[in-house]
Every structure is written in structure tokens, then in C-alpha cells.
Amino acid sequence: MLKVLQKALQIIVQIIFIWGFLLIGTWLSAALHIQIPGSIIGLLLLFICLKAHIIKLAWVDAGASFLTGELLLFFVPAAVGVIQYDEIFGIIGIKLIVVIVLGTVVVMASTGVVAERFAKGDVAK
Amino acid sequence: MMIAASLVGTILIFYASKWVYAHYQKIWLSPLLICPLILVVVLLATHTSYAQYNSGADLLSKLLGPATVAFAVPMYKNYDLLKKNALAIFASLLIGCAVAIISSLVFALLAGLNNEMVNSLVPRSITTPIAMDISNLIGGEPTMTAVFVIVTGLTGSIVGPLVIRIFRFRRAASKGLLLGMGAHGCGTSKAFEFGELEGTFSSLAMIVAALVSIVLSETFFPYLSKILLS
Structure with a gap:
């Protein structure tokens, strides 16, 4: 029990630490008037800090694994929010869904074909 | 309560x-x-x-914000593999982003949707904050785009594995890149179900696709929409 609590506390502290990078990124994005959102600037900063050994992997590993592993959960409120839009329903809604499904298939297929052509190094299963 | x-x-x-x-x-x-x-x-x-x-x-x-930042960790862990695949990453995402713009325009016009809806659909495959910015930039409605982004994510996490099976994509790079390109964070989450390598490629795809889309929406998109919408 104590171990579980300890692990949970570690994850929470690390998430707050990672959140700090988001805040710095958001601040930089606003201060420098760049179109790139704070989360992506924060990601680049964290990556650079890891690469330059300014922060240790162990300081963020557990928190990052949790955040990336439970990503779908964070999309749930937005998905529920779809009910606010009447446009999604009816004939236009069906058209929109068809466009999105076809578009997504075409985008994924073309990306995959090009990637498969040039990719190297990883094990072919 | x-x-x-x-x-x-x-x-x-x-x-x-x-x-x-x-x-x-x-x-x-x-x-x-x-x-x-x-x-x-x-x-x-x-x-x-x-x-x-x-x-x-x-x-x-x-928590989506810090979660995006957290993708720095798998990227750091798999840096060498990403570096080795730089060409595959850039080539496939450039094509993916261009196809996303073209397919949105063409399919939406065929379906007879109005211009505002078309423009709101264009940035749908990238992560929400950037998609909303781009939508605003090209004359779409950002809140509508936010809805399309989530519907795309949902769609992508379902059709992605089917596309992989039909085209028999075997490499972790292809699977990850197409999931991150086509369905942003939702695709990336699916990619982590395939494995850590797929997930890493997917997280990078999500980020690079967003950046490439910003550039394309200011250069390639205006030309194409002038030809198709006029």
C-alpha cells in the first residue's frame, strides 16, 4: 500500500514538473509572438534539457509514461462536447462524417506508403 | 459536488x-x-x-498540455532511430499534410459543403490548438474545427489499424507516422498500443505535421483554394 502511494506521489510530482515546461513554453509563445503553441515549445525545451543532461530521465520518466499512456482519457471531455453542435447531425453531418472518414483513410494511406518506402533500421515484423 | x-x-x-x-x-x-x-x-x-x-x-x-510536452521522453529515448529515419519522416509527413489539404478541399467540394465548412475541415488532422489557429488563418470557424479534430481522432483510431492491415505496412515507422499524421494524439495513443517504437514515431509525426501544416496553410493552401473554390 505504501509503495502504491509512493508511486502515485512520484507521478503527481513529475506531472507538475512537466507542467512547468508547458507554462514556460506558453509564456515564450506569447512573449515572442510565435504561432507555435506552448505545448510544442515545452516539448522541445524538455527534449533539449534531457539531451543536454540538464535534467535526468528519472526525474520525468514515470510522470511522462503516465501522461502518454493515458492520453485517450484526456480526449474524452472534448469528444463528449460534440453534442453541443447541431451541425454534426442530419444530412450535413452525414456528409461531414463521410468527408472525414475518406480524407483520413487517404491521408493515412499516402503517409504510410511514403514512410514504408524510405523507413529503415527498425525490425520488420 | x-x-x-x-x-x-x-x-x-x-x-x-x-x-x-x-x-x-x-x-x-x-x-x-x-x-x-x-x-x-x-x-x-x-x-x-x-x-x-x-x-x-x-x-x-x-492534462493534454503536459501530455504533449511528455512526448519529449519517448523521443529522447529513441533519438537515434528517429535520426536514422529523418528522410522517411519528412517525406511522408510532407505528403501527408499536402494530401490532408487536397483531400479536404476535393471531398468537401464534391459533398457540396460551404466554403466556411471546407476551410474548417482542412486542418482537422492536426492537434487542436494549432488546428484552431490555422482554421482562423484560412477563413474557417475555429470552434467547428475543434469538433472536426476530435471526430477525426476518433475516426483515425478506428480506421488506422484497418489501413495498416489492408496495405500490409510492416515497419514501426510507417505505422506510427501514419497514425500520428492522420489522427494526432488519438492516433498516437493507438500507436502506443502497437508498441513503444510506433508510439514514438507517431508522437513525432503529430508535432512535425503540425509545423508543416502551418507552413503549407500559408503557402500551398491559398493557391489551391483559389483554383478550386473560384
Whole structure:
């Protein structure tokens, strides 16, 4: 029990630490008037800090694994929010869904074909 | 009270959906489909407005920010492999982004959607904050784009594995890149189900695709839309 609590506390502290990078990124994005959102600037900063050994992997590993592993959960409120839009329903809604499904298939297929052509190094299963 | 109920309720229903998905392994049982559906039914049955629900559940949406930052960790761990595949990454994402713009324009015009809807559809495959910015830039409606982004994510996490199976993509790079390109964070989450390498490629795809899309929406998109919409 104590171990579980300890692990949970570690994850929470690390998430707050990672959140700090988001805040710095958001601040930089606003201060420098760049179109790139704070989360992506924060990601680049964290990556650079890891690469330059300014922060240790162990300081963020557990928190990052949790955040990336439970990503779908964070999309749930937005998905529920779809009910606010009447446009999604009816004939236009069906058209929109068809466009999105076809578009997504075409985008994924073309990306995959090009990637498969040039990719190297990883094990072919 | 409402705040705690919507937050705890969402988390409980999500993990229940996840358990069901892990148990039956059916694509249409994706937690991203089932969990929101159950929540919508609960909201309708209890006459709860979305605003009330979101007062608590919003904390989960806020975690998307640090979650995006957290993708620096798998990228750091797999840096060498990413570097080796730089060409595959850039070539496939450049094509992916261009196809996303072209397909949105062409399919939406064929379906007879109005210009504002077309423009709101164009940035749908990238991550929400950037998609909304681009939508604003090219004459779409950002809030509508936010809805299209989530619908695309849902769609992508379901059709992505089918595309991989039909085209027999074998490499972790291809699987990850197409999932991150086509369905942003939702695709990336699916990619992590395939494996850590797929997930890493997917997280990078999500970020690079967003950056490439910003550039294309200011250069390539105006030309294309002038030709097609006039």
C-alpha cells in the first residue's frame, strides 16, 4: 500500500514538473509572438534539457509514461462536447462524417506508403 | 459536488470501457467511442448541460498540455532511430499534410459543403490548438474545427489499424507516422498500443505535421483554394 502511494506521489510530482515546461513554453509563445503553441515549445525545451543532461530521465520518466499512456482519457471531455453542435447531425453531418472518414483513410494511406518506402533500421515484423 | 461527480464519473467510465475493450478486442469498442457515448447518455438522462459536466471534466482536457510536452521522453529515448529515419519522416509527413489539404478541399467540394465548412475541415488532422489557429488563418470557424479534430481522432483510431492491415505496412515507422499524421494524439495513443517504437514515431509525426501544416496553410493552401473554390 505504501509503495502504491509512493508511486502515485512520484507521478503527481513529475506531472507538475512537466507542467512547468508547458507554462514556460506558453509564456515564450506569447512573449515572442510565435504561432507555435506552448505545448510544442515545452516539448522541445524538455527534449533539449534531457539531451543536454540538464535534467535526468528519472526525474520525468514515470510522470511522462503516465501522461502518454493515458492520453485517450484526456480526449474524452472534448469528444463528449460534440453534442453541443447541431451541425454534426442530419444530412450535413452525414456528409461531414463521410468527408472525414475518406480524407483520413487517404491521408493515412499516402503517409504510410511514403514512410514504408524510405523507413529503415527498425525490425520488420 | 458536480465537479467531483463529472471528474470521477468520467475516469470510472473510461477505465470500465478500457477493460471491456481489452477483454473483447473489437475495434468499434474503442474507449474513445464507448466512453463518450455512455457519458452523453448519462448527461441526457440526468438533464445535465455540457457546461456543468465540463466544469469538472475540464481538468482532464487540461492534462493534454503536459501530455504533449511528455512526448519529449519517448523521443529522447529513441533519438537515434528517429535520426536514422529523418528522410522517411519528412517525406511522408510532407505528403501527408499536402494530401490532408487536397483531400479536404476535393471531398468537401464534391459533398457540396460551404466554403466556411471546407476551410474548417482542412486542418482537422492536426492537434487542436494549432488546428484552431490555422482554421482562423484560412477563413474557417475555429470552434467547428475543434469538433472536426476530435471526430477525426476518433475516426483515425478506428480506421488506422484497418489501413495498416489492408496495405500490409510492416515497419514501426510507417505505422506510427501514419497514425500520428492522420489522427494526432488519438492516433498516437493507438500507436502506443502497437508498441513503444510506433508510439514514438507517431508522437513525432503529430508535432512535425503540425509545423508543416502551418507552413503549407500559408503557402500551398491559398493557391489551391483559389483554383478550386473560384
